[in-house]
Amino acid sequence: EVLLVESGGRLVQPGGSLRLSCAASGFTFRGYWFHWVRQVPGKGLVWVSHINSDGSETNYAENVRGRFTISRDNDKNTVFLQINSLRAEDTGVYYCAREVVFPDRMIDYWGQGTLVTVSS
Amino acid sequence: SLELTQPPSVSVSPGQTARITCSGDVFAKRYAYWCQQRPGQAPVMVIYKDIERPSGIPERFSGSSSGTIVALTISGVQAEDEADYYCLSTDSRGTWVFGGGTKLAVL
Numbered sequence: 001e002v003l004l005v006e007s008g009g010r011l012v013q014p015g016g017s018l019r020l021s022c023a024a025s026g027f028t029f030r031g032y033w034f035h036w037v038r039q040v041p042g043k044g045l046v047w048v049s050h051i052n053s054d055g056s057e058t059n060y061a062e063n064v065r066g067r068f069t070i071s072r073d074n075d076k077n078t079v080f081l082q083i084n085s086l087r088a089e090d091t092g093v094y095y096c097a098r099e100v101v102f103p104d105r106m107i108d109y110w111g112q113g114t115l116v117t118v119s120s
Numbered sequence: 121s122l123e124l125t126q127p128p129s130v131s132v133s134p135g136q137t138a139r140i141t142c143s144g145d146v147f148a149k150r151y152a153y154w155c156q157q158r159p160g161q162a163p164v165m166v167i168y169k170d171i172e173r174p175s176g177i178p179e180r181f182s183g184s185s186s187g188t189i190v191a192l193t194i195s196g197v198q199a200e201d202e203a204d205y206y207c208l209s210t211d212s213r214g215t216w217v218f219g220g221g222t223k224l225a226v227l
Contacts, residue, residue, distance in 0.1 A: 061215075099214075105168070106168040107153070107165050
């Protein structure tokens with residue numbers, strides 16, 4: 001069974017830092033791309049960041065570039081999102097999502113999310 | 121432009137057909153994807169590459185594309201289809217963009 005389990009979300013003050021983790025199991029981890037997607041409770045989904053299979057390529061939404069860093073450990077089957085200089089607008093549930101890239105691209109599995117709350 | 125525009129809400133009665141549209145210049149060159157998010161749950165992709173349905177998704181879900189407008193059609197809507205639906209697109213580098221979401225109400 002494919003599982004993605006996020007962790008690391010908590011209440012943090014503005015300006016603080018967090019590292020989110022996404023532990024994967026049930027499949028060959030290194031064969032997939034991964035994404036982080038944020039959702040403010042009651043609002044829509046917003047794409048945040050992407051990492052390719054070996055970690056050599058990463059992409060970020062404009063409003064997080066320079067503050068967020070996505071990485072992966074293919075030996076530990078885990079994706080990370082380091083979040084620095086946290087702002088109130090970073091608040092939300094952060095979902096980890098797996099993307100199949102061959103033969104067709106598709107996001108096929110999502111985790112249940114971890115809640116980040118930025119507040120003083 | 122990477123902006124995707126959806127209607128905020130669509131309402132249908134059980135058994136009817138629901139059609140949710142999404143517009144964006146990106147669809148002239150890129151595929152559309154759709155995901156469903158039921159209340160309190162993680163999203164699930166229901167359509168990829170404009171018209172393809174992932175395994176396990178009921179046949180009543182279908183997608184279409186015409187120029188810069190794409191659509192998700194749910195035929196014979198059931199109560200369990202009540203959810204938020206998001207259109208998406210992606211570029212070759214791996215970035216994705218979501219539409220604002222459409223709340224489907226099954227009355």
